[in-house]
Amino acid sequence: MFDHGRVSTALASPTPPGQSAAQVEELRARIRQMQSTKLESRGIPTHPAIAELLPGGGLKQGAAYSVDRSAMLLMTLLAAPSAAGLWCAVVGVPEFGVEAAAQFGIDLERLVLIPHPGDQWLAVTAAVADVMGVVVTRPPARSSDSSVARLTARLRQNGTTLLVLGAWPQTEAMLSLSDTRWHGIGEGHGHLSAREATVTVSSRTAGRPRSARVWLPAADATVSRVTSASRPVAVPVPPLRVAG
Amino acid sequence: MTAPPLEPPRVIVLWCPDWPVTAARTAAGLGPEAPVALVDKGRVLASSPAARAESVRRGIRVREAQAHCPDLVVLEYDAALDARAFEPLVAAIEELTPGVQVLRPGMCAVRVRGAARYYGGERAAALALVSRLDELGAGGARAGVADGIFTAEQSARRAAERVGIVPAGSARQFLDPLDVGLLEEAGAEPATSTVTLLRRLGIRTLGQFAALPPSDVRTRFGVQGARLHALAAGSDSWPLVPRTPPDDLEAVVDFEPALELVEQVAFGIRTAAERFVDELVARRLVVTAIRVVLRSDSGETAERTWQHPRSFSPGDIVDRVRWQASSAQLSAGITRVAIAPEAVDAISHHESGLWGSGPDERIHHSLSRVQSMLGHGAVLMPRVGGGRTLADRQRLVAWGDPAGTATVREPWPGQLPAPLPASVFTPRHPVAVVDAAGEPVIVGSRGMPSSAPARLTSGTRTLELGAWAGPWPLDERWWAPGQASRAWRFQAVDSTGCAWLLVLDEAGWWVEARYD
Structure with a gap:
């Protein structure tokens, strides 16, 4: 009498189909995050635009993540834990842009x-x-494998998340940017205002790399998924020319 | 009920002429014959005899003083230094005779009675004190002996020889011919208006003022006037208030022979640092700022004040001394380390909780450990301040130092629009930017680029540039010819999708930041 298919359609029917798909995806992400909450790998707050791509649905305590070359992607990852009250340290990155970090939502008081x-x-x-x-x-x-192994053990023991700029032997996941496209800048006019990029996460555990198109950053200096609605309508702006 | 009029006590006033100059000169390590001027708010406050000989007078502008005397050494006036430098002199006087009252830095008063009996006469006592000051390097100190502090001061200033003595009971005769303007600085607060009024009333000398009936003076000039009247009449009835010598909390370690290695110094002061903190704890105090003075074998000193976000532990003090010793420019080994408390606080404000310390305490310990590995300036707290260039806007404060003023949110015309680049290069990297034909791109006087930038070369690496924007002018300090800088900013996106913030100035092209 209770057909599974019919029950689920009945439950899903009050919401429009597009919204329900998003809801299901969100609930799945939450289930994934909760399922992975074992004692040794608790999650820390992660930016929603990137969380789903990561194995386990977010950054984990005691794990190492490698970020390939993009400081903005790094700051996006750092922002959510910092806003949630965690202290963050940046070691050996002299060009770390402080003001950009503040704009990404990193609390400078705890940096x-x-x-x-x-x-x-x-x-x-x-x-x-x-x-x-x-x-x-x-x-x-020239960091030796034994020193890396010792550091990894220490991180796991203390539950500290490590974000590595560059390669790292034992990473939970590797994040990289590709197909970046800047908006707002032309041939001699405009200025950089927003960037679209594909964030790709490859990990040892998940087989296929996962990727998503992300505004990094959007025109309002936030980071979000690229949807068809968020794409700016192309308004042709005539470049300014010198008069006279 | 009014107190019976007291007899003015007989006192010795010791006066070191030009004390601020002497103090500043000694601190700067200059000889007594150097022409020195102390400036405060752009005007000369005091000058040494050599400078005065070149007519560098109080109140003139610094430029004028330098025009009078081209060799002039101009030092900033520091009131705290004045008082600090006078402290060892007062301590030395206290060793000879108890009960010293410091009137101001460079001048102190001592009760005559005991000293005169010990040295066998007022003159002998005053001479003994003056020669002790001479030994300590306060050149040309003078003494005045009289009834009351005011009279003794005037006699010290007016003495033909080292010691001026006004016999007991004859203060009034001594003061009578002196100018009434002396009262200006005599009271607790400046009495400029009273003195001006007296002059307009035709009263020019202290004697004329003293001759007025006391009740009339009190009616017209109030309590302060009455006090000045008493001074002018030589009945300076204020008793001498000897100071209480402060507890000597300073920790001093002497090294014989001088130590060359920083680690040796750090090891040598560990016990002293522990004792220093223990003594403070015994007084229920903790120290939040210390002043460390290092002296080298060749007589140089390196002095610095260190602050602490919480309170100094012995290990923290050793670290500060080590950092200071390794950064100080000393030509010879260190012979003495002195650690003095600069600011203390009640220990109850700094006790950690009964149930262990919070997470911040752990962070502080760990960062202090990193500081002791790498140095004080290696661990930084970032703040955003005002400015136009990205490097100007990020302020990096060493962990433990006060963060300074809050972030500046004023509009800074010419600052970059959002989004801001995430990688800021300090210092900037020199690069070459050329157009499609391989010619360097320049900006003309009308603010237009000569051609579109097409390639960016840094070292051996070349990037093809696509979209670009600019130039945006960056005129800084155009009002100051020596510091003016004029530059043009460009944004450009390379073929890999990475964007760059480029700057063109007189020296060429630079990469200031990367949007990555």
């Missing part, structure tokens, strides 16, 4: 920069990893 750790990189990263929620680092070219 610490150690731009030049020199040859004490491992000791410094380990020392701050003991107390910080998230540590961003760029490993030196």
Whole structure:
């Protein structure tokens, strides 16, 4: 009498089909996040535009993530934990743009920069990893495997999330940007106002890399998924020319 | 009920002429013959005898003073330094005779009675004190002995020799011919208006003022006037208030022979630092700022004040001394380290909770550990301030230092529009930007680029540029010829989709930041 298919249609019927699909996807993401909440891998707050792409539906405590070259993607990842009250440290990234970080929503009151750790990189990263929620680092070219293994063990023990700019041997996931397209800038006119990019996440656990088109950042300086509605209507703006 | 009029006490006033100059000169390590002028708000406040000989007078502008005396050493006036430098002199006087009252830096008063009996006479006592000051480097100190502090001060200033003595009971005769203007600085607050009024009433000397009936003076000039009247009459009835010597909390460690290695110094002061903190704890105090003075074998000193976000532990003090020793430009080994408390606080404000310390305490400990590995300036707290260039706008404050003023939110014309680049290069990287024909792109006097930028070369790497925008002029400090800088900003997107913030100035093209 209760056909499964009929029940689900009955439950789904009050909402329009487009919204229900989004709702189902959201609920699935929540289920995934809750299922993965084992003692050793609790999640930390993650930006919604990127969370779904990550294995487990978000950044995990004690895991390392590698970010390929994009500081804005890195700041997007850092913003949600920082806003949620975690302390963040940036080790060995002297060009980290403070004002951009503030615009991405990183709380500067809980941000610490150690731009030049020199040859004490491992000791410094380990020392701050003991107390910080998230540590961003760029490993030196010659970091030995044994030191990396020791640091990874320490991160797992303290539940610190590590975001690595560059390659890292034991990552939970690797994030990269491709097909970037800037809006607002022309041949000698306008200015950079928004960027579309494809964020691709590949991980050891999930087989196929997952990717999504993301505004990084949008014209209102936020980060969100690109939808057909959020795409700006192309209004041809005639470039200014010198008169006379 | 009124107190019976007190007999003015007999006092010795010790006066070091030009004290602010002497203090500043000694701190700057200059000889007594150097022409020195102290300036405050752009005007000369005091000058050394050598500078005065070149007619550098109080109140003239710094430029004028430098025109009079081209070799002039101009130092900023520092009231705290004045008082601090006088402190060892007062301590030395206190060793000879108790009960010293500091009137102002460079001048103090001592009760005559005990000293005169010990040294066998007022003159002998005053000479003994003056020669002690001479030994300590306060050149040309003078002494005045009289009834009351005001009279003694005037006699010190007017003495033909090192010691001026006004016999007991003859203060009035001594003061009678002196100018009434001396009263201006004599009271607790400046009495300029009273003195001006007296002059307009035709009263020019202290004697004329003292001759007025006391009740009339009190009716017309009030309590302050009555006090000035008493001073002018030589009945300076204010008792001497000897200071209480402050507890000596300073920790001083001498090294013999001088130590060359920073680690040796750090090791040598560890015990002293522990004792220093223990002594404060015994007084139920913690120290939140310390002043560390290092002295080298060749007589140089390096002085610096360190602050702490919470309170100093012995380890923190050792770290500060180590940082200061490694950054100080000393030509010889260190012979002495002195640690003095600059600001203290009640210990109850700094006790950690009964149930362990919070997460912030752990963060502070860990960051302090990193600081002790890399140095004080290696751990930074970022803040956003005012300015036009990206590097100007980010302020980096060392962990533990006060963060300073809040973020500046004034409009800064010429600042970049959002989104801001996430990678800011300090210093900027020099690059070459050429157009499609390989010619360097320049900006003409009308603010237009010579051609569209097509390639960006940094070192051996070349990027093809696509879309671009600019130039936006960046005129900074155009009002100051020496510091003016004129530059043009461009944004450009390369073929990989990465955007760059480029700057063209007189020196060429630079990459200021990357939108990545």
